[in-house]
Amino acid sequence: MGLTLAEVRGRRLAAQGLRAADGAAGLDATTPDEVVSRFLAVQSQEYLPAQWGLAQRLAAxxxxxxxxxxxxxxRGDLLRTHVLRPTWHFVTPADAGWLIALSxxxxxxxxxTYYARHGLAGAVADRVLATIETAVADGHRTRTEVGAALGDAGLPSTGNALAYCLMLAELERVVISGASVGAQRTYAPFPERVPDVASRARDEGLAELAERYLRARGPVTERDLSAWSxxxxxDVRTALADAADRTDGRIARIDGPDGTAYWHDAEIAERHRDATSARPDEAAPPPRVDLLQAYDEYVMGYAAPRSYLLPTKHPSADSAEFPLHAMLADGVMCGRWAPTVGPRSATVRIVPWRRMSRAEVVARDDAIAGFERFLGRPIAVEVERVARH
Structure with a gap:
């Protein structure tokens, strides 16, 4: 018999470190960089919410x-750069070099199209890379400082053009994230933060990508891996077959709830069996509410439509709606939430899609308290009336 949708959801929650056998959360990790290493790459457009996504996967x-x-x-224990797709991700120094080279x-x-629009080709691209390399040679530089250096050289230096100059330099392994200066992020020389390791053959890199993606997110479909990577x-089908071979079949196919073939890591599935299997002689566990960032790996780590995530009455909610993030009850979205963070206090706005039970409200407030501890400042809570859809 194939997996049910509830089993897919439960196994994903466990693999992602959002559930454990005792109903708590936490991976076998003690630091944010260990979380990132397990996931290989973690989407991180929204800087503070992405950090919360790492913290909530560590034991409370x-x-x-x-x-x-x-x-x-x-410190450079984890790095933030453009990799896999044209978007920000956290990666570790150990994985940054080969993963950027692969993608x-x-x-x-x-x-x-954007390179062409801004003239970033040929000699101009070479000058951009050389100018940025020189700009960061004596220290970490902010985006504004890098832009000024490009402008002094008569090169694209502002707005969208600057963004693509910097992404070009990241992908060519000239720069990567540096230490913050106040609220501003900086760029550092790539060799300073990333060890010089031997490059990997493309098929080897794809197989490792598939294996590590599965361990942190399975069970998944081929389309899930394609959308994420x-x-x-x-390439995905070859990578999954190679990953199965190199793990002696530990990575294997399993039937899904809709007749689609899913892939999973049998070792991880067995490890989390107690977290995803109900016993008839046990009382149902209390509900669990999660406040996830909109680009969380539990949300964006899979292809659309995300039937495991969405209640049937809200099919249109399968997208990010900033500044609203994803509020889940037992792994299914039950509304949105939005944090507004100030220097001394913060506000969390709750936008429920339905009425929540008393137990769910208690779980929601526990989640807000966890976010408050993470921020280290008091939170005021604003709960809106149930939205009509």
């Missing part, structure tokens, strides 16, 4: 604050 009694996660990024060609192709289905 050892969960780091926002300041601690930010300090880890400043840079595809991201360059995706950026091609940016690689086409032909």
């Amino acid at each position: 009694d050892g969960r780091p604050s926002a300041a601690a996660v930010g300090a880890a990024i400043d 840079a060609e595809r991201v360059h192709r995706a950026n091609g 940016g690689f086409g289905l032909r």
